[in-house]
Amino acid sequence: MKGVLKKISQINFGLMSPEDIRKMSVTKIVTPDTYDEDGYPIENGLMDPRLGVIDPSLKCRSCGSKGGDCQGHFGSINLARPVIHVGFADTLHKILRSTCHSCGRILLTDSEIVDYKGKFEYLMNNEDSLTNIIKEIYTVARRDKCPHCEEEQEDVKIDKPVSIVEGNYKLTPSEVRERLEIIPDEDALLLGVNPEVARPEWMILTVLPVPPVTVRPSITLETGERSEDDLTHKLVDILRINQRLKENMEAGAPQLIVEDLWELLQYHVTTYFDNEASGVPPARHRSGRPLKTLAQRLKGKEGRFRSNLSGKRVNFSARTVISPDPYISINEVGVPDLIAKEVTVPVHVTEWNMEEMKECIRNGSDVHPGANYVIRPDDRKIRIYEETKEAVIDKLEPGFIVERHLKDGDIVLFNRQPSLHRMSMMAHEVRVLPYKTFRLNLCVCPPYNADFDGDEMNMHVFQTEESRAEAKTLMRVQEHILSPRFGGPIIGGIHDHISGAYLLTRESATFTEEQVFQILRKAKMAIPDRTGETWSGKQIFSLLLPNDLNMVYKAEICRKCDECLKRECKNDAYVVIEDGQLLSGVMDEKAYGAFAGKILDHIVKEYGTDRAREFLDASTKLAISGIMKAGFTTSTNDEEIPLEAKERIEIHLHKAEEKVDQLIEAYENHELEALPGRSLEETLEMKIMQVLGEARDKSGEIAESYFDINENHAVIMALTGARGSMLNLTQITACVGQQSVRGGRIDRGYNERTLPHFRKGELGAKARGFVHSSYKEGLDPIEFFFHAMGGREGLVDTAIRTAQSGYMQRRLVNALQDLNVKEDGTVMDNRGVIIQTTYGEDGVDPAKSDYGKVVDLDKLIDEMRIKSGK
Amino acid sequence: MKHEMVPDHAVLSKSESNKVLKKMDIHLEQLPKIKSDDPVAKSIGAKEGDILEITRKSSTAGKFITYRLVKD
Numbered sequence A: 001m002k003g004v005l006k007k008i009s010q011i012n013f014g015l016m017s018p019e020d021i022r023k024m025s026v027t028k029i030v031t032p033d034t035y036d037e038d039g040y041p042i043e044n045g046l047m048d049p050r051l052g053v054i055d056p057s058l059k060c061r062s063c064g065s066k067g068g069d070c071q072g073h074f075g076s077i078n079l080a081r082p083v084i085h086v087g088f089a090d091t092l093h094k095i096l097r098s099t100c101h102s103c104g105r106i107l108l109t110d111s112e113i114v115d116y117k118g119k120f121e122y123l124m125n126n127e128d129s130l131t132n133i134i135k136e137i138y139t140v141a142r143r144d145k146c147p148h149c150e151e152e153q154e155d156v157k158i159d160k161p162v163s164i165v166e167g168n169y170k171l172t173p174s175e176v177r178e179r180l181e182i183i184p185d186e187d188a189l190l191l192g193v194n195p196e197v198a199r200p201e202w203m204i205l206t207v208l209p210v211p212p213v214t215v216r217p218s219i220t221l222e223t224g225e226r227s228e229d230d231l232t233h234k235l236v237d238i239l240r241i242n243q244r245l246k247e248n249m250e251a252g253a254p255q256l257i258v259e260d261l262w263e264l265l266q267y268h269v270t271t272y273f274d275n276e277a278s279g280v281p282p283a284r285h286r287s288g289r290p291l292k293t294l295a296q297r298l299k300g301k302e303g304r305f306r307s308n309l310s311g312k313r314v315n316f317s318a319r320t321v322i323s324p325d326p327y328i329s330i331n332e333v334g335v336p337d338l339i340a341k342e343v344t345v346p347v348h349v350t351e352w353n354m355e356e357m358k359e360c361i362r363n364g365s366d367v368h369p370g371a372n373y374v375i376r377p378d379d380r381k382i383r384i385y386e387e388t389k390e391a392v393i394d395k396l397e398p399g400f401i402v403e404r405h406l407k408d409g410d411i412v413l414f415n416r417q418p419s420l421h422r423m424s425m426m427a428h429e430v431r432v433l434p435y436k437t438f439r440l441n442l443c444v445c446p447p448y449n450a451d452f453d454g455d456e457m458n459m460h461v462f463q464t465e466e467s468r469a470e471a472k473t474l475m476r477v478q479e480h481i482l483s484p485r486f487g488g489p490i491i492g493g494i495h496d497h498i499s500g501a502y503l504l505t506r507e508s509a510t511f512t513e514e515q516v517f518q519i520l521r522k523a524k525m526a527i528p529d530r531t532g533e534t535w536s537g538k539q540i541f542s543l544l545l546p547n548d549l550n551m552v553y554k555a556e557i558c559r560k561c562d563e564c565l566k567r568e569c570k571n572d573a574y575v576v577i578e579d580g581q582l583l584s585g586v587m588d589e590k591a592y593g594a595f596a597g598k599i600l601d602h603i604v605k606e607y608g609t610d611r612a613r614e615f616l617d618a619s620t621k622l623a624i625s626g627i628m629k630a631g632f633t634t635s636t637n638d639e640e641i642p643l644e645a646k647e648r649i650e651i652h653l654h655k656a657e658e659k660v661d662q663l664i665e666a667y668e669n670h671e672l673e674a675l676p677g678r679s680l681e682e683t684l685e686m687k688i689m690q691v692l693g694e695a696r697d698k699s700g701e702i703a704e705s706y707f708d709i710n711e712n713h714a715v716i717m718a719l720t721g722a723r724g725s726m727l728n729l730t731q732i733t734a735c736v737g738q739q740s741v742r743g744g745r746i747d748r749g750y751n752e753r754t755l756p757h758f759r760k761g762e763l764g765a766k767a768r769g770f771v772h773s774s775y776k777e778g779l780d781p782i783e784f785f786f787h788a789m790g791g792r793e794g795l796v797d798t799a800i801r802t803a804q805s806g807y808m809q810r811r812l813v814n815a816l817q818d819l820n821v822k823e824d825g826t827v828m829d830n831r832g833v834i835i836q837t838t839y840g841e842d843g844v845d846p847a848k849s850d851y852g853k854v855v856d857l858d859k860l861i862d863e864m865r866i867k868s869g870k
Numbered sequence B: 001m002k003h004e005m006v007p008d009h010a011v012l013s014k015s016e017s018n019k020v021l022k023k024m025d026i027h028l029e030q031l032p033k034i035k036s037d038d039p040v041a042k043s044i045g046a047k048e049g050d051i052l053e054i055t056r057k058s059s060t061a062g063k064f065i066t067y068r069l070v071k072d
């Protein structure tokens, strides 16, 4: 890359004068045609060779450089009659409204002018914004009579998009231009037009710049047919009408015809700039597709700004479906060999890697650890073919660059959209694997929010040593186990990973030495010496823990007993780890689950990320071999309860419904007393909701009391935090409960009733969306309908929430992207202005904090207690 | 200005101001601004060019000190 580095001190925005446009133009464009019969561009046509070349074999007539080097040159069209530029129509209207139509002075009194000039100067010296004062001038400078020449002023209106009407007379662009020409420079400045760089009349076009062909390249279809760019089509239209207008004017055609053609010219020029201007039918292609003209190229999500400048397409990237692989490290990503052979890493050839690189070239582009290209020191890029291989190998010298295939151990960037936080892009080590999907360890699903129902992810290959080094230190997965959101682990076990740990470490789990060795072998862990004793699962799990680890905490399965029995807890929910030995308690979500894992959290914070990665990798495998030893399955049989339980639930729900009826009766007999601050209706509604809520909860409790964690896998999952909740299970077993829309019982639908099956004004449980049945029994049609209403609301809410939060995210990111934290903890923006004197006011990096705090003293004391208690 | 929601504002002396700027290694214009007609600035008689020391309660740090430059 050659070039001169310069610092921009100032950017001026102005308008191009007709002279500027003519000076810039390399040729006048007259003919509306592009190519002649032989396919050569016509002189003075829209493809005039002086406008620049694209074909690298041709030389540019204007600048002499080859196609590709020449950035193109503007031409110009002399318009037969002036037209208004759509983009300035509003400004023109405002200027005409605020100036005198006969003397051209601004409609301000002399004293006002002096006053505003002073203010202008002050603001300009301070480099402050002028927008507000200009707005004020435009509102003040509206008078019925000119203060300078006493001329009465008629009201000037704008008829969108470009017609300017005075009283009842429509001004022609020529007339508008004449009025603008007589506005003095000093007055123009007050109207916001800086006379140093623009004149108001330049907003009326007399010459139209024609962009170079590089801006509107024509494409050749397979049939050999030429297809022109939309802009070229539009320019052809302009030229045609321009020519007809000129001919008619010269022939002295009737005023009416000339005016019609003039209007048409105005239409074409308007749509050339903006084909979505309000009040103009968009110009269409023969196929009926609206043309994409200048404004459409820039605007919106697919426009130049958002699609080409704020975001770009890149090389050395890949995208495919993801699938799980618990046998690779959390730091790794499985890359299909097909992809590994396509995306490459540039390697500088040295004496030391010469042989290795030669071997790669020998393998070629089809065999895995191969290479696709060689770049010579003179920057020539040579593709490696079967036939040229040997020649390339012979010429290979230090200083060459070989683009070799991706191989195991390479660092790549891995990403899943929507990239909402920094953990959405992490650096992984490559593992080249067969088949066609990216493979990832299940522990990294939570930060990416990935699952395997068809999700796809992107991979980017680093191309420089600097980027690789930076990624390895800052972006590696193991460096992101702790989330900057809450200072706890966001990477960790999910689903079977947690169930497995529970099955392995629960009280009843004992294994013969033989079984233990099988489990350990499967988990690829070191096999201990034989002792001949039976093992507890807790002992097996302790093999993963650091030898000096001391911890106490309550597990996820803790039922929050009134008085905690601590180590004697009958649920085995009190976890005690002493010197790396799990003495009591089971391993569940609180051990190493994403978002909750206490042991994981402790290991990252006390032993570092390397140790934490080892722990997660090993525990994934151990938990999986644990779960496979026991076997794990679930079905609706897990939600079965005995007949007696069903009867109890039925009786209970029946009582609740009766109670609701009593409440309604009390209300109807005016016996109900209103709660403070509530109307009678609100009170009734609240009481009913409360009764029905309690009924659902109680029915759930009854069902729960028949569930046994020791033989019910669904319950294991719900209680350990692996998947699902107790509420899910009781809704399947006992009672689905009240459905709601807008936070209350359902009260919409028909006139004064929810469905025609009820009486008007009926307030009973069933009439307002209480679902008495369980999912397993099945819902009756009325219940089903109410359930669908509630379900629909949920779906709509999520859809709206994502749209809203997406927009908020975009604006926040745009506002915050240039802020950075300096070495001393101050937060500054890109101009060096201080935003916050200390980051977060306490200078704490939340990702390195202990759940947002610098230290958790209670936790420290607990640990010391265990140590000293021994 | 004794309301709980209004943090303490104090005008720094010339030497204190210089000390603050030196400590933070910045020039005056890099500080956040406060309007000289801001009610707080008016009530403590701050003039253009003064630096205000603002001491406020902080949910993360307990007490937090920041500075603002008075501007017209």
Ligand SMILES: [Mg+2]
Binding pocket: A450, A451, A452, A453, A454, A455
């Ligand atoms: Mg999915």
Ligand SMILES: [Zn+2]
Binding pocket: A051, A052, A053, A060, A061, A062, A063, A064, A065, A070, A071, A072, A073
């Ligand atoms: Zn050129």
Ligand SMILES: [Zn+2]
Binding pocket: A100, A101, A102, A103, A104, A105, A146, A147, A148, A149, A150, A151
């Ligand atoms: Zn006048």
Ligand SMILES: [Zn+2]
Binding pocket: A558, A559, A560, A561, A564, A565, A566, A569, A570, A571, A573, A574
């Ligand atoms: Zn307990």
